[in-house]
Each structure stands twice: as structure tokens, then as C-alpha cells.
Amino acid sequence: MRNDGKKRNSGCPVTYGLDTFGDRWSLLVIRELLLRGKKTYGDFLAADEGISTNILADRLKHLEAEGIIVKSRDPDNRRSFTYSLTQKGRDLAPIILEIIIWSGMHDKRPHARRNVLKKINKDREGFEASLRSPQD
Amino acid sequence: MRNDGKKRNSGCPVTYGLDTFGDRWSLLVIRELLLRGKKTYGDFLAADEGISTNILADRLKHLEAEGIIVKSRDPDNRRSFTYSLTQKGRDLAPIILEIIIWSGMHDKRPHARRNVLKKINKDREGFEASLRSPQD
DNA sequence: GATATAACTTGTATTTTGCAAGTGATTATT
DNA sequence: AATAATCACTTGCAAAATACAAGTTATATC
Incomplete structure (x- = not known):
């Protein structure tokens, strides 16, 4: 992944931030969610910056594991999933x-x-x- | 390097930030300079997180090219160099x-x-x- | 039943990173 | 004066992460 699992464990808050959301693609997903009303895998893939699909999948998994986002089924379209920010993410x-x-x-x-x-x-x-x- | 040269050119301010200072090691160098009074190559190498020497050299070059830091000779020790933040960096x-x-x-x-x-x-x-x- | 869509996964080539060792320019020691 | 340290890197190579293309699975539409 990026730096998963073994956090450097330095206890430094800057490092904690970097480990949980501080890579290019994670931050761009957060931007899409926070500022652009984007919600789905397809939305994120379509962003200008051109994230590749395997990396996106990886980052979504990571952000979910860190409690920044949650994944849920779209009630209107059962083949689609919706990602949204948690409070930790909105913060x-x-x-x-x-x-x-x-x-x-x-x-x-x-x-x-x-x-x-x-x-x-x-x-x-x-x-x-x-x-x-x-x-x- | 990381993402040098061709910025995605999306014009997005978040992307601009990520391109100029938004990788783990760049931010840690900035932390050392801003919060810990560290100034030299050796100082940065000695940080808890353990940056490797070639990556550090690369990031210093990049941060200098972006106008975040400046490099100058240490007046007291002519084999040592001193890095410091520009206003853009302190901002x-x-x-x-x-x-x-x-x-x-x-x-x-x-x-x-x-x-x-x-x-x-x-x-x-x-x-x-x-x-x-x-x-x- | 055939085709399309959404969200992934897999395989592979390319790029970046991490690690160890080496270099060159001072400066300190014997 | 020669020898050893120190500081700031550079180089070479293996390992890991990333980009790109193609394939898979679960719905949904025609």
C-alpha cells in the first residue's frame, strides 16, 4: 500500500496525518468528496488528475480502514456504491x-x-x- | 522525482499544493525546519522517521526549486550547508x-x-x- | 437471453523508493 | 605533513509502489 500497517510510531501528529490521509491520491479523493459532491468510484476515476483504478481501490480501502470515509450501497441503484466522509473526514x-x-x-x-x-x-x-x- | 516537471496543470489549488510540498518526506523536512529548528542535511537524516539519503537529496532539490527553502553555506563551518524556509515556506x-x-x-x-x-x-x-x- | 454498466481485480512494464557503499571537499588529529 | 574524521551528497541495485490494459462479477436494461 502506501505506508500502511506499521506507522512510524513516532507519536508525531504531523506523521500521523501523513500516514492516514497524506498522499496525493487520498487527498484528491477527499477533495472530490468535500468540495465537489462526488461520491462514487466512477466519479473519482473521472477526476481530472487521472488516478488509476487499482490505486483508487487501494486508497478507498485505506481511507475506510482509517475511518475517514464509509462505503454504502446506493439505495436507488443497487449496482452502485456511495462513499461519504465521516466526521473524522469532514474535520x-x-x-x-x-x-x-x-x-x-x-x-x-x-x-x-x-x-x-x-x-x-x-x-x-x-x-x-x-x-x-x-x-x- | 515525485511528480516534477509536468504538473497536472488542472489549475486546482489542492493539486498545486500536493505538487509542491505534498509528499511525506517534503512535509517532514518542513516540519523539522518550522518546528524543530533543524537546518542541515545531517539533521534531516537524523529525524525519527528515517528518510534515506538519496530521497532527502532529491526532496531538498525539489523544495529549493519550488522556492520553499534556500540553501546557504554555514559561515561557521565551511563544510556544512544550512537550509532555511523562505516566506513561501513559512506560510x-x-x-x-x-x-x-x-x-x-x-x-x-x-x-x-x-x-x-x-x-x-x-x-x-x-x-x-x-x-x-x-x-x- | 444478450448487452451494458459499475466496481473492482489481475498481470505486467515502468517508476520510485530504500539500503549499502562510495566520493569529494573541508576540518581536526597525530 | 600525513592521517583520520566529518559533512553533504552520489551511485548501484534490489524491493516496492504505480500506471496502464485487460479481465471479472454483480446488477440492470433492452
Whole structure:
């Protein structure tokens, strides 16, 4: 997997974070769930960044094992599954928002996107609270 | 390297963050610089997590190329080099602090360390400001 | 019953990582 | 002055992780 099983066990909170959600693909799945209303395996596969299918399966398993997401059957379509964030997962919102703020400050590329940043600037408290509370 | 050169170019701020500092070893180097007063190649190698030497060299090069750190000669010891954070690097402080806060909430391991968390709880504004301002 | 869809799994080539050992430029020791 | 340490890497190779293509299973639709 990535670094599963044997956490470095240093007790460091930064390391704990890195071990549970801190790899590129895990964070992108969390972004899709938190910011883009995406829910299914197919949704995640279709994200711009192009995650490969075996890695996605691996990361979903990992995030579920860590209690960041839960998997459930879609009641309307029994061949589809729905992933959603737990409270532990939604509590990652401030981290994602800080990353967006940081990029807003330092990403000088002309095509840098700022739609979420605008929401944060307009009403961070409210926006963050909405992300952290159950069912959007 | 990790994902150098061709950024996915999606324009997404989360992706930009992941591409510039978002891998395990980069973040640990930043932690050492920001929170632990470590400065040299040898310091980073000695960190608990055990980064290997070729990966460390690679990450330092990458972080320098991204403008997160700068390398300079140690004036006191001419065979040693000193790494330090740029403003862009110090601006990562809020992200690191949010990771620490998140881990403080959700890391249930008995040996989870909370010394930095205590500082944050005591005076987040002041602590964060001290991390973000030049020369500690 | 045949075809399609959603969510994976499997196989394999490529890339990245980890580990051990080696190099070059100082600096300290005998 | 020669010898040994130290510091910051680099190199070579085995092991692990990743990307890509193709295949499988369980529904669902025609």
C-alpha cells in the first residue's frame, strides 16, 4: 500500500496525518468528496488528475480502514456504491482550506483557479462549518 | 522525482499544493525546519522517521526549486550547508498547525505527542505569527 | 437471453523508493 | 605533513509502489 500497517510510531501528529490521509491520491479523493459532491468510484476515476483504478481501490480501502470515509450501497441503484466522509473526514476541511489559501497566495500560474478561494474569503467560518457538519 | 516537471496543470489549488510540498518526506523536512529548528542535511537524516539519503537529496532539490527553502553555506563551518524556509515556506505554517490540531482530535494512540498542540491551544495567533515571520 | 454498466481485480512494464557503499571537499588529529 | 574524521551528497541495485490494459462479477436494461 502506501505506508500502511506499521506507522512510524513516532507519536508525531504531523506523521500521523501523513500516514492516514497524506498522499496525493487520498487527498484528491477527499477533495472530490468535500468540495465537489462526488461520491462514487466512477466519479473519482473521472477526476481530472487521472488516478488509476487499482490505486483508487487501494486508497478507498485505506481511507475506510482509517475511518475517514464509509462505503454504502446506493439505495436507488443497487449496482452502485456511495462513499461519504465521516466526521473524522469532514474535520479535514480546515487543512484543505489552508492549502487552498496557501496556493491562492503563491500559485502564480495564469490558469490557477480561485472559485473556492472566493467562497473562503467571503465567509470562511460559514463555509467551513458547512463542510464540517453532516450531510451537505 | 515525485511528480516534477509536468504538473497536472488542472489549475486546482489542492493539486498545486500536493505538487509542491505534498509528499511525506517534503512535509517532514518542513516540519523539522518550522518546528524543530533543524537546518542541515545531517539533521534531516537524523529525524525519527528515517528518510534515506538519496530521497532527502532529491526532496531538498525539489523544495529549493519550488522556492520553499534556500540553501546557504554555514559561515561557521565551511563544510556544512544550512537550509532555511523562505516566506513561501513559512506560510505553510497554518497547514501544519491544522494537521496537528486534526491529529490532536483524532489520534487515539496512547503515545500521541501533544507538546506543539499545547502551544497552539495557548496562543495560536502568536505562535503562528512567530512561525511565519523571518528568522526565529 | 444478450448487452451494458459499475466496481473492482489481475498481470505486467515502468517508476520510485530504500539500503549499502562510495566520493569529494573541508576540518581536526597525530 | 600525513592521517583520520566529518559533512553533504552520489551511485548501484534490489524491493516496492504505480500506471496502464485487460479481465471479472454483480446488477440492470433492452
